[in-house]
Amino acid sequence: MYGRTMVLAAACALIAACGTGGTSAAPATTAATTPTTVIATATMSGNPPATGATTACATASLRVTLGQGEGAAGHYYVPIVFTNTGRACTITGYPGVSYYAGADQHQVGDPAAREPDTVRTLVLGTGESAYAALNQVNVDNFDPAVCQPVAATGLRVYPPNNTGSVLLPEPNARGCARSMVGQQQLTVRAVAEGSGPN
Known part of the structure; x- marks a missing residue:
């Protein structure tokens, strides 16, 4: 009788211990977080838009480079590429473009x-680009007495x-x-x- 009582007591203790352990353990489902839903908008790369107001792209936050150009019938077409290196910003309109030369970086022509x-x-967005198509005319095709062609640095x-401006060196540039009235050495879109x- 004594032995049977001890067995029953041990069994009850074991059941109680199991119940306690089950109560203290957190259910696995309570540790999971609700997934965040991101809605993509029609930005150029499909990235989510920046929150708050978007300001105009400043020169300091843009990397300005010349893309791959191609020549045709006295013209050289090259894209001027503006790549955003900062936070999301807006860009619109036309860039200002001119030739420069000399140590003083003076403007050459119109x-x-x-x-x-x-x-x-x-x-x-960060890392995204826009471009402006630049048309460079071969100035040696103009009347030299009117144009007075000279070498330019870029x-x-x-x-x-x-x-704020950026200087882009360009080998063999001439302006x-x-x-010249009615004729342009540079045009831009x-x-x-x-x-x-391309």
């Missing part, structure tokens, strides 16, 4: 004329709606030292999505 184009406002580019037409 700045780029604006070609009629559709003006778009683009939102650039291009000075003002990103749209900015007063007209004089202004408004910014478009991507890094070039």
